[in-house]
Amino acid sequence: MKDIKKIITSLNLVYFDYDYEKNLFINDVDYTNENIKKEFFKITYILSKNNILFDVLENNTLIAINKRFSFFDKLFKRVQNKIDNYNNSKANIYLLNNQKKRWAKNIPLFKIDYLKKEIDLTKYDSLVFTSQNAATAVNNINKSWKEIPSYVIGKETAKKVKELGGNLKLIAQKSNNYDFTNELVSTLKNKKVLYIRGNKVTSNICSELIANNISCEEIILYENNYVEPLKKETLPKNSKIIFSSPSTVEYFFKTFNWDYSFKAISIGKTTLKYFPSNIKPILSEKTSLNACIKKAIML
Structure with a gap:
């Protein structure tokens, strides 16, 4: 079989995750939209192109690698899902x-309060987001952000960028700001970066980029307030x-x-x-x- 890890990395998935133990692509959201459909077809196209056997279950939410399921397998899966849904709901x-x-x-x-600020995006060729609220905030102010490549941390932020029509360039491989900053340093050389953030942050990404000779500015476009x-x-x-x-x-x-x-x-x-x-x-x-x-x- 082709190297499935390389294939998965090349797909840059947002909505589907791959379970290496079960050999399953799993849609990790409980709704559907055009972006999810596109990602589903991208996965099945690449698998077909690489002559990898697969089968689809549960209204396209599961894609099994190297398997074909019988009618009884699928029936059992549906029954098991109903039992799981009942137990999990409790x-x-x-x-x-x-x-x-x-x-x-x-x-x-907490509640998110979005700030109304004038913002000139023509000065930048890269946007950095560490929160989905930041994407919503800039979208409320200036729709031209969608044309600028976005670099994000976390699947939730990536989904928001996609759903708003943004140009998703990079999803961080690691789940913390320190490793994310290191990824950005190797990616954003000679770029003019705008870091869009809220009033509360746990690390100073912009300062780290500047320390590595990358042009970066930041703007606070929302506040996270206790309720x-x-x-x-x-x-x-x-x-x-x-x-x-x-x-x-x-x-x-x-x-x-x-x-x-x-x-x-x-x-x-x-x-x-x-x-x-x-x-x-x-x-x-x-x-x-x-x-x-x-x-x-x-x-």
């Missing part, structure tokens, strides 16, 4: 934002709480007391560093909310 999994995700409940602890719940919820024993940023760690412990039975799931290594010393969070394998939910289900 789990006490919490997101600390208002994003609707299958099997997770929401406790919004105290109108009704303070009592979380049940054995709750699994997903922390998607350092600010969600801050806001959670500002609002709730920690119970020894709780499980904390951190979306990435940067967020991991912000937990109190008595909490031992579990790191998600991938920097996406769906991957965090999957990890929570397995606990």
Whole structure:
């Protein structure tokens, strides 16, 4: 078989992840749009071009490598999915934002306030995003950002750039800002970079780029502000709480007391560093909310 790792890397996937143990491409979102359809057809085209046997399951959400499934295999899979859906819906999994995700409940602890600023994008030929909110913010102000190559960290940010019609150039291979900056240094030589960010950041990407002789400016286009719940919820024993940023760690412990039975799931290594010393969070394998939910289900 062709080197599947090289093929997967060349695809630069946003919506599908590859499970090397099960030999499956898995769509990690629970909705569909034109970008997902395009990515599905890109995968199946490349597999066919390389003469790799595959089969498709579950309304194009699964692509199995080197397999053909019988009618009974597919029927069993559908039944198993219904059982899993029922069991997972009973789990006490919490997101600390208002994003609707299958099997997770929401406790919004912050709001995003977008700032209205004039911005001249003609001076730049590269944009850096570390948050999907940054992409939304610039899209609210100046649509011409879509013509400029975007360099992002995290699948959630990549999806937002794609869905807004942006020019996605690079998705960071690593899940923390330090490694992301190192990737940028090797990619953005001789570029004029604009780093679009919020009021709270965990590292100074622009300073690091400048230190490596890369022209970089930054602009704050949104604010992340704490919102105290109108009704303070009592979380049940054995709750699994997903922390998607350092600010969600801050806001959670500002609002709730920690119970020894709780499980904390951190979306990435940067967020991991912000937990109190008595909490031992579990790191998600991938920097996406769906991957965090999957990890929570397995606990």
